[in-house]
Amino acid sequence: MAKNGLVPYPSAFNTLLSSLVRSGSFDEAWRLFSDSRAKVGVVDERSLGIMVKGCCEAGRLDRGFEVFAQLKEMNWSPVAYVYTTLIDGYCKHGDVGRAGELFSEMSELGLVAKRNTYRVLIDGYLRKGMKEDGLELYRKMKVSGVVPSIHTCNLMINVLCKGGDVNGAFELFDEMGERGIAYSVVTFNTLIQGLCRDSRVWEAERLVDLMKRSGINPDVITYNTLIHGFCNCRKLDKAFTLFDQLKSNGHSPSLVTYNTLIAGSARAKNLPAVTDLVKEMEERGITPSKVTYTILIDAFARSDDMEKASDIYASMQKAGFIPDVHAYGVLVHGLCMNGNMKEALKLFKSMRDGCVEPNDVIYNTMIHGYCMEGSSYRALSLLTEMGKKGMVPNFGSYSRTIEVLCKDQKCEEAEDLLNAMVKLGLTPSVSLHNVIAKAKSGTS
Template sequence: MKPCKILRLYKLSHHRFLPFEFSRRHFSSLSHVPNQPSLPPPPPPSITPELINFSVKTAHWHFIKHISPNLTPALISSTLIHFRHSPDLVISFIQNIDRNSLTTECYCLAIAIASRQPSPKHALQLLKELINSCVSTHRGIFYGLVGARDALSISSWIVLDLLIREFCELKRGDEVMECFGLMKSMGVLPKIETCNCMLSMFVRLNMIDKAWDLYDEMFRLGISSNIFTFNMMINLMRKEGKLKKAEEFVGCMESLGFNPTVVTYNTIIYGYCVSGDSEGANRILETMRAKDIDPESYTYGVLINCMCQDGKIEEAATLLRKMEECGLVPTAVIYNNMIDGCCKNGDLEKAFDYRHQMEKKGIMPTVSTYNMLIHMLTLKGKISKADDMIKDMEAKKIFPDEITYNILINGYRNAGNAEKDFRLYDEMLSKGIEPTYVTYTSLINVLANGKRMKEADDLLAKVLEKGIRPDLVMFNALIGGHCADANIERALSLLNEMERMRITPDEVTYNSMMQGYCRAGKIEDAHRLLEGMSCRGIRPDYISFNSLICGYSKRGDMVDALSVRDEMLSLGMSLTRVAYNALIEGSCKHEGGCHAEGLLKEMVSKGINPDDSTYISLIKGVMNTG
């Protein structure tokens, strides 16, 4: 059938290019004559390469979509080859085809044609689709692209570079290296930009050995590095902590004719800052200046953060001034670092001063800015001022987050205001802010401190229902509360639950359990826990021993109490006033005070002054003896 005849038939059977069936029905209803039999509709034109090519050339994409389910891979491939010099049309054609109609061969032809565009965006997108469709292995795709390149008579191998780049984007290192190997076996080398993508992926994934292997292979194959390659290798050395080696590598760059950039030095400065070596970071800064490389905002930001972490606020302030003198505008992050440093140094006034400087320069404080200041206020017990900060935030349309609420809840918990804590919790929920395990841990602590253990257990159940995994701190709060409430059975069940969830108890857990046992008069059980701590590699502290000394002394088992005292001293631990008072009281009450005088002298010799409890026990002992 000739193209002109196809075109006439195509126009006749499509009113505004509607689908065949709709057009025939519409035409038949208008031309129907009553009492006269209707003629059978003409068959639709067959889908030929000529019809498809005409539709693509004239951009009749709705027609292509309509016939897409009926397109065979052979028809699609012939169309792609026909338009191999028109990548834009090929891309539009593929975008309007049902993906189920595309085979690996069709995809590879389309990718090879799309790779001839100035931008690789469409080729990479098609590669991602093909890889994720799992219709072919990575080797199948590789050889499919080789075949497509040959079929289209394309001289460039860029399509294989793009395949490696897409595997890099998908973080599939094994496929990357295998495709690299296949290219080498064909005598084709990837471009340096592709090699840089590979190196970048390995560096990001902390695959240090593979990055070095690739770099060595690049050198062996004679693939010339560029400044981006050198910068990535310096970043790799920074990750390894080999900062001196990184500095030497800069010298190698320069000997090869590559001048280090601000990024080169920023990487090394960041490495020194992360390792806590502010002197090393400052030395690199001076090297930059000596080579007329101007530091940028990032450079100063990293250094300022390093100084603040080291508590060197004055040095950080000097850098901030130098930064502004160079015409660089500090960011909110830099000011937040200054505020954080001042807060850690306990200088709340200076922290607020930096917040004021931010606003004066038109730099809007962030929620992190407020969180740091609110946290500092709660630590200093200035809860009402922390509330004022919340109002100030909301006035500036800066909304509190879960960290803000956690800080406030913890602050009010320390202040003993349980009612306010739960109001804040309800406020979080009403604003759609999801509480975190930190929130629930603070609330459980509030309930445990108030001996509201039924509510604490109910809250734990809610935490588990939400799929939040309780941590050690949360369990310790619950176990401590139940032990203080003399409910040792519930504390034991929680300890078993911890072990079921593979949360290792610590000395706080054991101390709470020991105190619970001692309160219940089960001193031997408490002593077994002390032995259990040692078996688990947890070193008992003075609280552990004090619990036993107090328990044995109260019960009158002075031999055992003094034995625990001796064990404590043999470990190089000093007794506290509480332990001495318990021993003196026990001796006076149960053995006529025979050890009381010696314990008092020992206590004073260690610089522990007796208090009222000590003298009351001694007086009672004398009276009982008399």
């Protein structure tokens, strides 16, 4: 068409340009735009808006800003949606500072920020962990008379709940009702999660009644959250009641449901319940995950059945899962608490073969195990190794190691450890000082 000297109307050109951008053909859209923007009567304000959006979606913010600058040069006053597109683009690429500057520039130009503009910038702030900036912008939004979207309200409720301000989240929830903003299942699930995190599980369960009265049916996430909350509060019977409700209401339990109940049953040392849940899970065709195996290892280790725990560890590897530091940790802990330091050490050394570095928890567990065994040399060796790796042994590791060193009459090493504790800001107890004093005097 262009080769024949025919110039398309802006509407036809914009339709083609928009189609290319939507289909992900950014390079082709950019070539078409570049070839046409110098031609009179082809490119208009909408064309520039389409290209700004295309550039942002393609991650080419440099070109997006180039088009934006051209829009200004042509004395076309940038409309709010073009600013919103750029703000969204900068937020998605982590540059919320530049996004905030563009938002301020809108105000200086007399452009009114719409609901979507606020939404993308609030979302950008929260994704960056800038909670206070997000809350401040939300307050500014309300003062400006802009009614927030359900998405923005849910974001704010989530950030308030995670920050421990569940009551503040409920104030916002009430505001939503007053403004006529319809609740969603996400709204209720977020509040239920916040209440459960605060151990307010009975309030969380009552919220389900309000949820139903609002015409919203609880989903699997709702039940999983409540089950997790009651398991954490050691209300296992109630968790199983909710589990039955979940199934009777036509929902299929998920892997998360089973993992949560297995973990809760394991903490209660209810191994028959653990076994039944695993069997039911497999009957439903749900394959155990690495998390499931780790929970099971911990369950049997806590019940002093290290043979079964080791079998599950072997099954985990056979299933193709590479144990992570947590999986190693629960097995090492079980072996140490059962006094099997030989196998614990073997597993500890095998971690490096699996390219997993022991963390401070595992080191402290091993030290505690050696102290229980009375092996002061091995405990001291691991303490020294921790320091070389930049890890800080906990108070218990220092105290127990000092005690076993004193039993072995290694008073000089014990005093060195005591001084190391002080340098780290750990205050030794009076009894620990007394242990060393008695060892030095030969009265221990």
